[in-house]
Each structure stands twice: as structure tokens, then as C-alpha cells.
Amino acid sequence: MTGTLEQAIRKWYPSLSKGQQKVADYLMKHQEKSAFLTASELGKEAGTSETTVIRVSYVLGFRGYSAMQKMIREDLLDQGEADGEEEMDVFQRVMKEEQEIYERLPSQLDMEDAKKAVEGPAFGGPGVYRKSGKFLRSRVLAVLFPAPLERGSFAVATSGCTRRRLE
DSSP, rough: OSHHHHHHHHHHHSOHHHHHHHHHHHHHHOHHHHHHHHHHHHHHTSSHHHHHHHHHHHTOOOOOOOHHHHHHHHHHHHHHHTTTOOHHHHHHHHHHHHHHHHHHOOOOOOOHHHHHHHGGGGGHHHHHHHHHHHHHHHHHHHHHHHOOTTTHHHHEOTTTOOOOEEO
16 A cells, blocks of 8 residues: 555545544544554544454555554654654654553453463474474463563573563
């Protein structure tokens, strides 16, 4: 899809349902915030449902919500560059927002279901290559149940991919 999200919304707005127009209106008024919301969160903010948000993304010509969200983020980056904003500042803001999304993830999950899923066959049960299943299980557990760090201690992932020190 070429052009900005704003152009797509203006083009398709008359054909949107009332609920879809609420989503489009929210996107136009809160572009920066929308870039970092899940479809469910955007639906709540706009007073509609997650399904309506996803339908809007299809009507606007995207392959799904994540493709539309990518366009929103690209539009923001383009705006930032046009406004003279440093690219690194935009990157840092995006990374901060992504981190906040991951931090909210455990509160949006049923933790008992998450534990059952991690213990299931996809994470090292019968018929799965054990090493990859164990690695994947360790990474999911690290995201869902992060261990608190004490000042001066290190957290090292089992694969050595992550090393943090709490200062």
C-alpha cells in the first residue's frame, strides 16, 4: 500500500460502518498512541471491539492489523524526520513502547493456561526435539515470569543471548 494511513482513511471512510468509523477517527486523532496499542487495546480506546479494528485494517487495504500498525509507525518516523526529530530519539521511543507492551503481556494472560502451555509438547514434550523445546520453554518462562534482580547481580539467559546488570 502506498501513501499514508491518513490518505487510506480519507479514501475509505465513507464506506466504513459506524464502528469502523470510530476506529478510523481514533487513528486520525491519536496516531502516535495507536502505533503502540494492540488491536484489543485500540478497540477499547475507540469504543469498539478488536474484531472491528482488524476489519478496518482489511478495508484500508492491509493484510492485517500488524501491517496497518507498521504503516502507522512508518508514518510517525517520516513525520519525525520531517520535523527534524533525531532518528535515534524515535527509535528509543519505539523501543520503550515495545518494552511496555511486553511488560503488560503477563497481565493479559491467564497464567495457569500459560504454565500449561509451557509444559505441553511444543516445549519439549514427546515428539519434539528436546533441546529446542527446552530453550523455547526457558525463553517463554523468562518473559512471563522474570526473576527480580538485586542490585549488582546479573541475569543471564540460558543461551547466553541476554546479560543484564542492575545498577
